[in-house]
Amino acid sequence: MNIEELKNITVVGSGAMGSQIAMVCALAGYHVTLQDINHDSLEKAKNALKGHMENRIKKGRLSQDEVNAAFDRLQFETNLETAVKETDFVIEAIIELLDEKRKLFTQLDQLVSDHVILATNSSTFASSRLAYATNRPEKICNMHFFNPALVMELVEVVQGPHTSEATAKITVDLVERINKTPILLKKEIDGFVANRILAALTNEAISLYEKGVASIEEIDLACTKALNHPIGPFALLDLTGIDISYYAGMQLYQKTQNEADKPAKTIIDKFEKGELGRKTGKGFYVYS
Template identity: 40%
Template sequence: MIRNVLVVGAGTMGHGIAEVSAIAGYNVYLSDVSKDILNNAIEKVKWSLEKLYEKGNLKESVEDVLGRIKTIEGLSNELREIDISIEAIPEKLDLKRQLFSKLEELLPNNAILATNTSSLPITEIASAVKRQERVIGTHFFNPPVLMQLVEIIRGSKTSDDTVKQTYEFIKSLRKIPIMVNKDVPGFVVNRILLRIITTACMLVEKGICEYTAIDAVARYKLGFPMGIFELVDYTGVDVNYYVSSAMMERGFKAYPCKTLEEMTKKGDLGVKSGKGFYTYPSNKYIKPNLPPQLAEKINPLYIIAPAISEANWMVKNGIASKEDIDLGVRLGLSFPKGIFDYEREFGRESVTKTLEDLRIISGMEEYLPE
């Protein structure tokens, strides 16, 4: 039974995971390299808890919940009672491997070692420890306090018991877990998103349409909360470039987007730099003005068909169920419907024909329908 939770890394994701764990009644140990980082994290947790309390979404007092979070500078031998650790440090494989090796020394033999990575292979992180059956991926979405979805990812040696305990733990946080049964690049949600982004980039680079037409189609025809390139600006052009490059290095076959690479080198990183595909005065997000008639310039299937094919590939290869994939895109990407809902709406025949068109445009066999 899980009672004591260790969260390593007190950044945005780490202190958010610590907060939801404390709200759920767990004793939480939040670790980072300095007192300043930890104090700042606790201030942010306190602010968030106060907001939840004001809205009537917190059953206990702020002080009671905060009282269950203990901060630790570094790692120490006082962690012998930990039942699950969740790592939320920067996305660098060597750093994570070093940390997991250290955690294995300090934590009890039956402790679950979870990673909040959004893109690195669970199996490669697990290879740094002897008890690889206790290593698992728990990919929370940002911000963890508000986002319901958590992807649970099996490494190649993750045991059924580790999966079961982790699944129940995530549910106890009042989160909605989806199972990723194989450790594929991008897991479920980011894999589908990157298929859409790389296809959108291919269509622009091949001269099929302007990026504004793609964003208009995404918003007005598919009901996405943001256009594709608007989302890239929002999350960071550089982040999307590095994540897509890392996924391709690990076997994700997709169109390599030169535009993202060039913009990253120029420093046009989106909202945070003030300029990406759109401009953002004072480096603040402003919704781009896209006339609805732009959406008539491109078939919406050009955007959604590759995602449908990717989702079918995942089901066929036992990576995730249809139900979990649909849950993932609705909760993780705020799509108005699931991928398989889009497939039913447009029809399999139209999807297949569109994929053949995309194969011809791109010259890539990856667009063959699944």
């Protein structure tokens, strides 16, 4: 398969990331199926996407005809087998739990045609941890979007030792076709590029807060007003989900057994309280 033959895309997982990835692909002209076993989650995703598109129309970034055409190309489906029946490319965007992802990849491998590439949006797990749950490791890779996927331009494509050159090339080509900017990592490394840099900044921000050097608001202001970041590290944690940070830290700790890799106490406390950020209405900040 080459990029010209790629027509149908399936995104599995209708959370904020999965739903926006699906819309990005639909806006670029692909026929897309967004799959989730939870019907309510799909309805929530559909309504959220309608809101995002209405805002873009109001701002003159998209026309009503372009939005209508994108929604015509976007299907919502609860049944996994139906969702992947005619697919050429699958992007997995479910919860960051390794066992759940492995189960899904095994299931997908049995359902899709031989030519289909299975990509994971995960930034926590290198695709080598999923590839051998399938009989097509050469067609497995990471395709990591950033949140919010409708806005953020970069996509990290990670070519693991199992990933073929053809798979990496088609995935990079697809990133360009959906109007994003790809970088290709030729070596697997935990956190990839952007998140490794971000993690260093975030860990230092949390350390400054825990030591009482400055408040959450002041640390975020230092990053936005002095470093010219569009959003501070604590506001960003709220946006992406404090649970994501918790799971990523715990997975890394389980792999390394290094206490320094555990999530910070502040992250653990927020996770245990269920204060996960925007999705729960409260994290480091309170949201209406």
